[in-house]
Amino acid sequence: MKINQSNIKKAIKYLNKNYCIAVPTETVYGLAGNAYSSTAVNRIFRLKKRPKFNPLIVHYLRLSDLKKDCVLNNDFNKLYKKFCPGPLTFVLKLKKNSKISKLVTNHKSTLAVRFPKHIILKKLLSKINYPLAAPSANISSKLSSVEAKDVKEEFGNKISYILDGGKSKIGIESTIVSLVSKPKILRLGGLDTLKIKNTLRKKIKIIINPSKLTVPGQSKLHYSPGIPVRMSITRPYKNEAYILIKKRKINSKNYFYISKNKNLNIAAKNLYSCLRKVKNKGYKSIAIEKIPNKGLGRSINDRLKRASQF
């Protein structure tokens, strides 16, 4: 993707005036605003129809800037070195003198932070002197956006500006690890948790379905395309869309491929666009063939399970 300087300038103009805009990231598009400004952050919550108790992720370019806002530790350093920039979000202790708007964290003492890898967003971040709070660019509980046109579909002309960065390379939200005390995975996502475990060389709890919800992304109805989704299906109903990860010999017009040779990274990248497409074609339900529960397949299955609670 080529960097268009004049688009970045436009984006910055809106951000400097405390408007929120859509920005591309390698995971999914974000609905971004100045994380130091309560006006901007308030606009994000309103536009997304997000409950105020659900905190936002803040996006940084430089480690030196993060140090002003959060307390870092050894586990963080190891993971940062290996995986940043990339699809990994850290929950860290917030510093008392941080300038992050209290609305970002809902007045809590921890902050979720991420170093995005998309070159256009990195360029943008290099030209502003505040980090960006950005949840996924979708209406709360709906499908995340992986292209500029998805954002348009979600928000219409309610959004001031969409910075187009092409299709998101990873296509599924970041993995969230809490490092406030013992490392805990709070959300499966674009980074395989096995890689985190191998880097930290210790046991890591995966708490993605707690009895008490700590993160709304953990809630059952989430990532929903708005129609029923059935998983591990070998025979779809007659009028049902059938999503597949391996090419069939015989084709049918209700077959939709997210990968042709069981490549789970490619499947993750195509998942949300495919769910969106199927819904827009007017299908009333979706069947998906069994996805192996390994690597990004685990993250895909997590999203499908939540989407299937419809």
Ligand code: TXA
């Ligand atoms: O890939 C991503 O992470 C994308 C891109 C735009 O960066 N962002 C994203 O944001 O998925 P969002 O807001 O849709 O999901 C962030 C999740 C939410 O479930 C939220 O509850 C959780 O992160 N979260 C935020 N702050 C937290 C905190 N202090 N402790 C625990 N969870 C937190």
Ligand code: MG
């Ligand atoms: Mg989201």
